[in-house]
Amino acid sequence: MSALDLARWQFGITTVYHFIFVPITIGSGFLVAGLQTAWYRTNKDKYLRATKFFGKLFLINFAIGVVTGIVQEFQFGMNWSSYSRFVGDIFGAPLAMEGLLAFFLESTFLGMWIFGWDRLPKKLHLASIWIAATGTLLSAYFILAANAFMQHPVGYVLNSGRGRAELTSIVKVLTNSTAVAAFFHTIPSAFLTAGAIFAAVGAWMLFHNKDAEVAKPALKIGLITVLISFVFVAISGDATARLMTTQQPMKMAAAEAVYDTKTNVPFSLLTVGTLNGSHSVFQIGLPSVLSFMATGNVNGTVEGVNNLEKTYEQKYGAGNYTPNIPFTYWSFRLMIGFGALAGLISFLALWFIRQGRFPRKTWFVRSMLVLPFLPILGNSFGWIFTESARQPWVVFGLFKTSDGVSPGVSAASVLFTMVVFTLLYGVLAVIEFGLILRTIKVGPEKTVTHTEDSKTLTMAY
Numbered sequence: 001m002s003a004l005d006l007a008r009w010q011f012g013i014t015t016v017y018h019f020i021f022v023p024i025t026i027g028s029g030f031l032v033a034g035l036q037t038a039w040y041r042t043n044k045d046k047y048l049r050a051t052k053f054f055g056k057l058f059l060i061n062f063a064i065g066v067v068t069g070i071v072q073e074f075q076f077g078m079n080w081s082s083y084s085r086f087v088g089d090i091f092g093a094p095l096a097m098e099g100l101l102a103f104f105l106e107s108t109f110l111g112m113w114i115f116g117w118d119r120l121p122k123k124l125h126l127a128s129i130w131i132a133a134t135g136t137l138l139s140a141y142f143i144l145a146a147n148a149f150m151q152h153p154v155g156y157v158l159n160s161g162r163g164r165a166e167l168t169s170i171v172k173v174l175t176n177s178t179a180v181a182a183f184f185h186t187i188p189s190a191f192l193t194a195g196a197i198f199a200a201v202g203a204w205m206l207f208h209n210k211d212a213e214v215a216k217p218a219l220k221i222g223l224i225t226v227l228i229s230f231v232f233v234a235i236s237g238d239a240t241a242r243l244m245t246t247q248q249p250m251k252m253a254a255a256e257a258v259y260d261t262k263t264n265v266p267f268s269l270l271t272v273g274t275l276n277g278s279h280s281v282f283q284i285g286l287p288s289v290l291s292f293m294a295t296g297n298v299n300g301t302v303e304g305v306n307n308l309e310k311t312y313e314q315k316y317g318a319g320n321y322t323p324n325i326p327f328t329y330w331s332f333r334l335m336i337g338f339g340a341l342a343g344l345i346s347f348l349a350l351w352f353i354r355q356g357r358f359p360r361k362t363w364f365v366r367s368m369l370v371l372p373f374l375p376i377l378g379n380s381f382g383w384i385f386t387e388s389a390r391q392p393w394v395v396f397g398l399f400k401t402s403d404g405v406s407p408g409v410s411a412a413s414v415l416f417t418m419v420v421f422t423l424l425y426g427v428l429a430v431i432e433f434g435l436i437l438r439t440i441k442v443g444p445e446k447t448v449t450h451t452e453d454s455k456t457l458t459m460a461y
């Protein structure tokens with residue numbers, strides 16, 4: 001394999017791994033803040049115990065997420081220096097904002113929340129977790145704004161003399177329609193993921209007769225969060241699909257294996273194509289559904305892969321502008337399928353636990369334990385689809401992925417770091433999973449005490 005192929009594999013592995021923790025952090029931060037708010041308003045110990053219990057799970061995930069995220073930035077300079085030189089003037093602005101504003105906001109106030117128990121006034125301590133959670137939202141938006149430039153470049157001018165894109169309007173970059181759409185699709189997905197984890201933990205505790213006072217609210221809150229989030233994910237996904245059709249029609253055509261431009265296009269449930277990916281042989285689909293998804297009109301026209309390939313060759317020059325269609329096709333379906341399955345399981349679980357009942361059936365608990373992995377897989381395949389279906393572009397219409405790899409990096413060095421990172425991430429996964437399982441098995445503290453303003457928070461230099 002070439003240095004380009006290995007660099008792409010390495011970035012894909014580290015990005016997907018890192019993105020496992022990001023949605024959990026965003027969603028669980030707000031759910032923990034909600035539990036603490038319930039304690040603040042009711043002064044019931046069960047909410048305080050639940051806050052500290054799920055707060056531990058949140059902090060374990062947050063720590064691993066920070067560590068894995070640092071690797072991403074180093075890769076820009078090490079494996080993708082040509083890309084960094086081309087887009088750095090624009091890409092660096094939202095990333096700097098994320099680091100200097102959002103990350104410092106969430107880390108500072110999260111530190112206050114961790115060490116402020118019994119030291120900060122109750123209201124101020126509550127505010128710290130809400131501000132920290134809000135910081136994760138800002139962090140997500142700045143990252144999505146940077147990525148949105150790769151999908152739909154705006155607010156720039158191309159300096160052909162220096163061979164790079166230069167920023168002309170940070171406002172346009174931050175208000176990129178792609179960034180806005182991605183944000184309102186990603187954040188509900190984060191809540192769906194966190195809600196699934198809360199529900200799974202609550203179900204496991206109830207099945208093993210562990211602290212029903214904390215487990216029952218966790219199960220119910222988690223399932224309701226998943227169900228509400230799924231509705232928002234579906235609505236925002238529909239809007240994102242139409243925007244994607246306008247900005248990156250090849251991505252939608254490849255996702256649905258639509259080879260020729262046509263109207264009244266069905267949504268493919270199964271497509272069998274030729275080995276060279278030039279046309280479909282057999283297809284089962286829902287009539288006109290894709291036309292509605294892409295254009296908002298059942299009679300809408302969806303451009304095909306072959307037609308777009310000819311258009312791009314005329315516009316950008318000779319080359320292959322078609323992504324890997326089977327990979328794109330199935331990642332799109334797995335993204336939707338895992339998310340929909342999570343919503344369905346949550347709906348059925350809420351029905352089964354109505355009126356305070358808990359089905360002590362092995363199949364029910366197993367389905368609850370599987371539940372958290374569904375949105376995690378859906379998020380992962382969604383990210384894979386978003387990035388792989390844009391190929392061969394690293395910045396759509398401006399800069400190809402093949403031009404972005406570092407010229408002085410050998411395939412052997414990339415392979416070495418990829419193996420090291422993969423092994424390291426495997427170790428971190430074992431540590432993360434072990435810490436979470438141990439925390440869950442120990443369960444919430446039996447008794448908790450809280451004395452407001454019993455100590456003074458001080459700092460030593």
